[in-house]
Amino acid sequence: MLKRGLEVFLFASRWLLLPFYLTLVLGLAALLVKMGQLIYELLPHLWESQEADVLLQVLGLVDLTFASSLIVLVIFSGYANFISRLTPGATQSWPEWLAQIDFTGVKLKLMSSIVAISAIQLLRAFMDVKNTPDRELYWYAGCHLVFVFSALVLAITDRISGDKR
Template sequence: MLERAFERALFACRWLLAPFYGALAIGLFVLLVKLLQEIAHFALHALESNESQTILGVLTLVDLSFTASLLIIVMFSGYENFVSKFDHSDHKDWPEWMGTIDFTGLKLKLMSSIVAISAIQLLKAFMDVKASSDRDLAWLVGLHMIFVISGLLMALTDRVAAGHHDK
């Protein structure tokens, strides 16, 4: 009886994660504010910007949208995997991927998004290469390669583990 009560209490603790996902939703609103600031700055300086500055502005918008998409994936997948399932019967436009991403898929999507965001940051630095020192660029390249290698190793590890479970 004590064991059963302890297990129920542990199981109920999963709801302690819900505020974390709520905090990510607040982070999404903060990103929206930043997006609006960037759009205003981008639009106000569009006529006086050169090609490189325009590309940097667009890359910033892409970077913000990738980060926002990453937050959505983590919020929904994390909530469904660790807290509770969504009742999506009332939603006609329910995305197909929601409810199908397990923890392994979430890790890989997260790592892929981090690699993409890192690549955009690296591209932005190379677009404005005069503003960065060689040391800064080397760090950006090194960190990006660490993210790429980490993602590949994570995917390989998950593939090996999945193959091991199939036997």
């Protein structure tokens, strides 16, 4: 009876993750506010801005979009994997993949998103190469290579472990 009570308690403790996911929703809202701020700063000066400046601002929007998508992915996959099963049929607008997220897929999508965000940051630095010190460029490139290598190793290890099943 004690063992059963402990198992029920441990199983119920998964709901302690819910505040973390709700906080991530607040982070998503904060990124939405930041996107609004970027648009507010971009639009009034659009006509007199150089193409490179507009491109840098748009890359910032793409960066925020990737980060936001990453947050949504973590929220849904974490909820579905650790708290409760999702029922996409309840609403017609839910994507099909929502109910089929597994932890391996989340890791690969997470690393892919991190690599994409890093690539955008690196591209932004190279677009503004006149104002970016060489040391920063080296750090951006080095970090990006580490992320690419890490994603590659993760994909390889997942493929190797998947073949043994």
